[in-house]
Amino acid sequence: MDNIVGTKSRLVWVVNLSALALVLLWLFPTFGLLVSSFRDRDQITASGWWKAMFPAEQTLQYRAPGAGDAVDENGVFVISGNVFEGGRGSVKSFGTSARDPGAFPAGETVPADDGADLTVLQNGDFRLTSATEFEGRRGMRIFVTSVTPPRFTFENYGRVLGAEGLGRAFLNTMTVSIPATVIPILVAAFAAYALAWMEFPGRALLVAGVVGLLVVPLQLALIPLLKLHNEIGLGKSYLGIWLAHTGFGLPLAVYLLRNYMVGLPREIIESARVDGATDFQIFLKIILPLSFPALASFAIFQFLWTWNDLLVALVFLGNTQDQLVMTGQLKELMGSRGGDWEILATSAFVTIAVPLVVFFAMQKYLVRGLLAGSVK
Template identity: 70%
Template sequence: MSGVVGKRPALSWAVNLSVLFLVALWTLPTFGILVSSFRDKDQLAVSGWWTSLTGSERNIVARTDAPEDAVEENGQWVLSGNVFESGSGTAAAFGFSSREPNAFEAGAQAELRDGGVLSVQENGDYRLVYYEQPEGRRGQRIFVASVEPPKFTLENYERVLFSEGIGKSFLNTMTVTIPATVIPILIAAYAAYALSWMQFPGRALLLATVVGLLVVPLQVSLIPLLRLYNEIGVGKSFIGIWLAHTAFGLPLAVYLLRNYISGLPREIIESARVDGASDFEIFGKIILPLSFPALASFAIFQFLWVWNDLLVATVFLGNNEEQLVLTGRLRELLGSRGGNWEILTASAFVAIVVPIIVFFALQRYLVRGLLAGSVKGG
């Protein structure tokens, strides 16, 4: 007995560490997407999100003004300006050759091959001095290693929501997800009550059919169902995808809710019937309030599944620009904007922020509803 007791602390530590690892594994990428979605696109392209609060190193190439713009000062010809387009930044080193772009520290003087002397200050101001009047049409190239302060912006979200079509796809996804979550819950709640507390012929067979439908893959029914929808005129429409998601989600919903509702105290139901309550009154005033944990647990699953769905949306809505959902829009952006990380990260966070809110709002009911629905039954 002492040996078993002695192992419990070690097992507890292992469980706690495993949970922390899983939490970190899920949280860190999400936090990284959030931080990256607010970063400047140039800094995001050259450094990771974990460096967002420190200076970002970049190698830039600037060019001085044309030699004909040189100003004479005390017998010398001078060109001056700033290597940064925005006028702000910090130069750590510079050079005038692509082979040695960081050959000189900021503030040093570099002698050019054609006789000029170049210096670049930390604030980016350059001064190019010629001892004779320079000739040529193009200015001198300057390679600069700069350290830029962290930059955060809302331009990524403005571009994503109003220029890349994410805003329209977000509304389309909400239009699909909310009815596709509410409708199966309402139908399944009524069906679960009937299968639990109402006596009628074929109840056991109907319950067995529901359980059997849990193992039927939805992929085998997509094409036949789409043909049926096209024949009755609801193909490629929101009504069609609502009905499809309702049909695919009903077996699990009925199974979970039936097990939960059948485990409620029989005395409450019988007392209500003795007092003259009808089945609708019992369902609305007793069953639904007591079944909220099970309803919430299924709502989380159904909402997340529909929100993240691509296959069913592609089949029943297609790639119509006016009906394209978020997952379809992200797929297109990956193809056309695969190198624009600021667009992809902002789009990804727009796509996951609603499921995160729904999960944390209802997660306290998740375990309680699933455990009650899985171990109780009659």
């Protein structure tokens, strides 16, 4: 009964459910990264992103001011402050030892070190009192178990795009990715038209060579190509990395565009030639407009590859702040700020934001371009 016209095979439902599962598996981490990029370090440490809209319970450690900040109030020396340091929260309990951070309820006065008394209120205000002067430059540690309301901030993006250097790396990545996407498309479009519609000796061998280059790993050419760049004076520069990305992306570009152009109606091209159009006019006015899906399909692949690239950028560009791309800058942040999860989450989302915009803007052309030439 599955083959009756108008009915759907069970396999169709399996395919649809599998596609939905893949979409959810991709969407949840991306949305979680977006939510985490607006949270501070304490919230990320206390709870997962799926609890961002709910109050979070966490244990905080606060170092009280030292003896030099004590105030004499009628013979009683007082050190006061707020354990939240200007933030918001509600103290459930507190303690003076890491072994038992919730030993006392909020609002209770308990004995502390050296005969002093400690009181921590629910709003985070604390008061350390002593009949004698405090000794020691460092203040005592106060541990509190608090309930922090949900909050979101744009400070992470300000730090990342400013002080953390990712703003400069963003511009460097755009400088690399846009030319490295446009140049191979221009070169491959001319080559694909020649291989598809122009008769000349050795055309089949060239097509076979292009297909063969698709399986060659780019790592084999990194060192020889870098030596060539140094010998001809390119060195580590933007021009060098543009040419490197162009060379590595050309086989796929020529293959996709040639398959698409071969499937275009021959009658249109023959009619144009009868009317006296040259190959360049046919290519410019007929082939290019009709090949836009294939061009957009390759542009997505090439832009995503160059945007997320780290290996080619490290080899052909440089490690200075004026040349470091976003993937390299993110690697530096992970090395020096491994505990700053809010910075890493924000940096990672800034890194993937532009590819997401490009993909969703051009995704309708992706399947059409990839299926080009598969059927007649």
